[in-house]
């Protein structure tokens with residue numbers, strides 16, 4: 001990392017800590033008595049912040065907890081996490097913190113090459129999940145034409161895209177595929193439409209090669225991946241020069257670390273670790289050394305785009321708490337998705353794991369693509385999984401259109417014996 005960037009991070013961190021330690025009850029408690037000088041000390045001298053801690057804080061101090069730097073009257077934005085992992089968590093922002101979130105999106109939109117003449121469409125329900133709220137408002141603040149697509153059916157959304165000559169669509173990878181399915185039923189020629197790019201988030205699919213190429217083929221448009229979290233902000237983006245191979249962290253607004261999930265010690269460049277993030281501009285409800293639970297491979301090798309921002313090679317590789325142990329094998333849902341998406345006749349799938357551990361049974365439901373003929377599809381899928389992960393799954397073919405599709409986060413992975421709420425991706 002260059003000097004200019006490092007100094008910028010240190011300056012922002014010093015400013016954040018100065019306010020957090022004096023004004024923010026959560027961090028005042030957490031950091032009291034720690035002698036820390038951002039110009040001199042490594043960030044690792046500060047403790048991690050965990051999801052668990054934040055949840056407990058909101059339970060102890062309902063409804064919003066104590067990670068609030070300013071009096072409650074200053075906050076004007078409410079969101080909550082999707083609740084895929086544990087209880088939904090509430091998150092408040094001040095006007096200034098929300099503007100920071102919008103600026104993070106401006107970085108993503110610039111990197112994606114979204115231009116003045118583009119028309120942006122958001123087929124998204126605009127509920128309390130932060131999802132594309134900040135994207136919509138960040139793009140509007142940049143002067144881009146933003147078309148909301150909440151509260152309507154997929155059919156109507158497709159009509160909106162055609163009628164308004166939309167060029168950029170914002171959605172989850174799952175919903176991009178869902179819209180493509182419906183377009184096919186409606187005999188709409190999506191590759192012939194004006195859409196040139198899909199900016200996807202909310203699931204890992206944008207960086208999973210099979211999922212990505214499937215979306216790009218169905219739409220005749222480029223996929224541009226990005227990742228973020230309700231509680232931390234809009235963090236990463238791919239670059240136009242290096243598509244589908246990884247995500248840059250916006251290091252002007254975030255400090256990224258990669259640590260061993262068990263020991264908490266830093267891992268070497270290019271090794272797999274857990275992503276730890278500090279956001280530098282969400283002063284109203286900041287996170288310092290937040291354990292994201294995302295498994296990543298960070299690399300400082302130069303990128304073709306010339307940016308010095310660190311890259312997460314292959315995107316978000318998986319969620320640490322999503323890992324399944326199936327008869328001695330560690331299996332990540334993203335890896336399963338990658339294998340199954342390589343089989344073009346599979347339109348959708350759902351995997352259920354009964355009893356984790358040595359006796360685990362895996363049931364895989366497959367929905368064939370409408371035009372697919374059954375040429376041993378179940379057997380091919382079973383063999384593909386077996387050769388990738390050394391376990392045998394019981395495979396069932398189900399009728400087209402029976403498995404759930406969501407505009408939000410998908411539920412392709414079900415842990416049957418567990419009481420924890422568990423989804424495929426965050």
Ligand SMILES: [Zn+2]
Pocket residue numbers: 238239241242248303304305306307
């Ligand atoms: Zn790059």
